[in-house]
Amino acid sequence: MKIKVRYWIGVAVAVFGTLPPTHVSAAQPPAQPASSLARPTPQQVAWHDLELGMFIHLAPQTWQDTEQDRMTIEPAAMNPAKLDTDQWVRTAEAMSAKYIVFVAKHEGGFCWWQTETTDFGVRNSPWRGGKGDVLADLTASCRKRGMKLGVYISPIDRKLGIDVGGRASDPARQAGYEKLFRQQLTEVLSRYGDMVEVWFDGSLIFDVGDLLSRHAPNAVVFQSPQASIRWVGNEDGVAPYPAWNAVLFPKTGKKWGEYTAAEGDPNGSRWLPNECDARIRSTWFWRTDNADTLKSVDQLMDMYYKSVGHGTVFLLNQTPDRTGLIPEADARRGAEFGAEIRRRLGTPRAESLATGAEVTLDVTGDGPIDHIVIMENIAAGERVRSYVVEGMVNGTWQQLAAGSAVGHKKIDRIAPVVATRVRLRIPEAVGTPEIKRFAVYGAK
DSSP states (O other): OOEEEEOOSOOOOSOGGGSOTTOOOOOOOOSSOGGGSOOOOHHHHHHHHHOEEEEEOOSHHHHHTOSSOOSOOOGGGOOOTTOOHHHHHHHHHHTTOSEEEEEEEOTTOOBSSOOSSOSSBGGGSSGGGGTOOHHHHHHHHHHHHTOEEEEEEOSOBGGGTEEGGGEESSGGGHHHHHHHHHHHHHHHHHHSOOOSEEEOTTOOSSOOHHHHHHHOTTOEEESSTTOSBEEOSSSSSOOOSSOOSEEOSSBTTBOGGGOOGGGBOTTOSEEOOEEEEEESSSSSSOOTTOGGGOOOHHHHHHHHHHHGGGTOEEEEEEOOOTTSSOOHHHHHHHHHHHHHHHHHHSSOSEEEEEESSEEEEEOOSSSOEEEEEEEEOGGGOOOEEEEEEEEEETTEEEEEEEESOOTTOEEEEEEEEOOSEEEEEEEEESSSOEEEEEEEEOOO
């Protein structure tokens, strides 16, 4: 494979598809120096690289056919006798997921680990005689397979009368709940090994930064005053484009843990990447009446393009049923989704790593190309402000794709075209663009 890389000081091109490959014109210097760009922490960089994760929701709602806990099911009625966390991990692997986030405690307050803080948990379930610990089982399964693990622990606790953010409905009980929640968080983070992500759905009104620093130094944090990732702003698995990774801080009228993709700003002062969460069925929890809502592979791929392909991380939910297993049809659909990702984007026809404003590839093999992938070295900040991809088609350069943000990854789907060469040009950037990867694919 032949690879040519040219370094340009600046490029300002009016009509990209008609200029010869040697055309260079001066550009105005960027208003912002590269040294001022927001940059991710090593933990954030590692999290970006995971790209796709699997959410797991299992709670009393599973036995109630509801999304919110109506508090009508007691632990004695919950016995997921076939629960198999190895099956959960196999499902994640087949889906091409690199991490799992398990809902250890949802808003009702039921705890799936052996906690000393409440009777509303697995130790009062008939499952394994009250000795079972789902979080311990899942930790062991993940370690066996090299799967990263994260945990969702809800600040809301309906059983104890605690509202969004961990706010007690009776202010006199606030201090007591904060002490209890801190103990729950300490148990979860200190007993089960390294966590890759910690979820505080609805954010937190009190500080647990000391516990996160002590017990989960390598984790990214979803919401709360310690947030290091943010909710994209919907539950559809879709990020806007562009979905800039940086945000302005502070921002008037917006709390740090409540930022969404709407707060993205290429000139922002802090790195706060987006996570896109979505459901493989129409609900977060398994229900008896919605098996027909299982999303198709095409629907899942569309979400993948609009999340991972927009530079964010995609967290797709699976729903174990009352036996504790992910239903066969759901697991199979996840595997079909993973296989389709690998089919379309598994083997590049040409690829390169380069630093600069232009990269040209010779395309190998026969047949058309239909996908383009660009990745920045985000450790140096998000530098690209515009890009164009052109293909040599019948001896003429033709524009195939164009955009603004690249970030961790930009995936462009294009109409199939036979091109002998493909080039990436970056007309606008802050400092020197650092392209981690430029690749083209042709699905077969």
